[in-house]
Ligand SMILES: Nc1ncnc2c1ncn2[C@@H]1O[C@H](COP(=O)(O)OP(=O)(O)OP(=O)(O)O)[C@@H](O)[C@H]1O
């Protein structure tokens with residue numbers, strides 16, 4: 001009962017947040033200089049002022065901004081994200097078409113960065129002054145400071161010219177299917193580099209956080225109690241310490257989701273990965289307002305869902321937090 | 325004291341490495357406790373009581389700490405020479421320890437029951453339902469109401485006194501022959517303190533277990549301890565039967581401690597902890613030459629500042645002070 005009430009409150013809160021994000025994005029985009037009809041005009045090799053005015057009217061761009069906003073929000077509430085100016089397709093189907101590629105990329109880098117990052121952090125905390133620990137610390141600082149596009153470019157250069165063993169562009173090699181297993185392998189091979197470059201920054205962050213958190217926890221009184229019980233050092237470390245040290249990491253996973261989405265825009269552009277990030281990048285260049293707004297709406301929705309899930313997960317792993 | 329002691333600590337030294345060099349935290353601590361006996365350890369904050377307890381179980385944080393000399397004989401076996409697996413077999417099984425801070429000594433993410441069961445599984449091989457039943461028995465033994473329900477609760481759901489009871493239950497899980505209780509009541513309010521002392525005394529009587537009780541509370545010593553060791557500056561400066569030490573203190577520091585206690589005949593709980601003797605415990609970082617208490621001592625004479633007095637023993641009453649002449653060991 002308490003849980004249901006709690007969930008309901010959460011959902012209402014999230015809905016309010018999405019609405020706020022929506023309005024903000026709408027206003028920001030209109031404030032930016034330029035206009036989609038200019039882009040269209042450019043593509044068609046010029047157009048007369050009359051045709052441009054007609055187009056503006058057709059798209060509703062001639063109405064006052066407040067009115068446009070009301071119309072837009074109303075449409076979204078009825079589940080309609082509008083039509084792309086550029087593709088002439090419903091934004092919803094554009095997004096859904098590209099969603100799987102992005103989800104695949106995000107999940108792969110999430111798993112890689114959390115698993116490798118926390119493992120490195122734990123290893124580094126075993127002997128905080130040891131060589132391994134120092135190496136990991138230096139590696140994390142480098143990884144944390146390297147911009148995603150830079151890591152991505154380096155990987156592209158490395159694997160395109162020096163070791164051409166992994167594909168550096170796209171998601172599939174051949175358009176024709178070679179059977180489900182070979183296709184999957186093909187996608188997996190294409191996934192390696194983009195996922196790694198997106199994971200790198202996150203990995204660095206998780207390892208730093210895990211190391212700090214482990215060192216903190218290892219000084220706690222209950223660790224002394226665990227040792228006084230006669231437990232093996234391994235059990236003290238991995239059961240009693242890690243189980244506590246992982247708590248702040250869980251919080252960060254949720255907070256990092258937004259950063260990962262932002263990183264995906266860069267990575268997908270660098271590696272030509274056909275996901276939402278590239279669609280966003282292209283839509284900005286094309287001033288494709290409906291697509292861009294749809295993407296922003298959708299990604300803020302994803303981020304909020306991720307944060308709510310993290311919150312729930314946190315309640316699950318930390319018994320001290322009560323629902324309510 | 326009849327026969328071989330259960331635990332005897334001889335010349336124990338512990339050092340800490342720090343930015344300012346090496347700190348000698350324990351400087352040749354010797355003491356012993358027999359089965360069924362209660363040894364009280366008293367002394368001001370920083371005198372090395374907790375460190376002595378940790379060193380017995382080899383739990384001194386290393387690095388930066390290190391046991392640099394001495395012997396810890398448990399039933400004749402030197403624990404400082406024992407292998408790591410042997411040591412793990414002794415901890416929580418033959419020798420248990422409870423700590424000063426019940427609020428933080430239990431792991432917050434595991435239930436009380438899981439933490440007791442862990443000890444039972446580790447040392448006695450009890451699992452599942454058997455472990456659960458035994459844990460609940462142990463919780464009942466330490467007078468925890470609604471033990472079945474408490475079993476599934478997390479530490480944060482219990483009060484400080486209840487948590488300390490859980491710690492005691494956990495420590496008693498394998499019926500150890502020695503229990504080291506490091507200021508088990510300091511963090512608790514006075515009525516709860518008396519209850520915990522009663523509980524410890526009762527368990528000790530029933531099991532015939534050796535008990536080392538570390539405390540600031542002279543009254544608790546008077547009531548609980550058979551013998552008492554007074555620590556100062558990483559040394560035991562006086563040791564003897566509780567009656568002897570309390571009625572005829574030999575060391576000026578012990579006299580000071582006793583003078584600070586208002587009235588030993590008051591009930592436990594109505595007494596106050598030690599009030600201060602003027603001055604402070606010397607820093608462990610300062611190189612000591614003479615008696616560590618010399619600077620605060622009214623009776624100090626020339627040799628006190630230059631060399632550490634050796635122990636003088638008469639009738640089982642040991643004191644380390646230049647003012648107590650006698651045959652020195
Ligand atoms: N990690 C450490 N590094 C350096 N010195 C330490 C460290 N831990 C403890 N000490 C020193 O060891 C000395 C003895 O500490 P200990 O905890 O044994 O005192 P205590 O008698 O138990 O005091 P209290 O009554 O406050 O519990 C203190 O002077 C303390 O400063």
Ligand SMILES: [Mg+2]
Pocket residue numbers: 373374375424506507
């Ligand atoms: Mg202490």
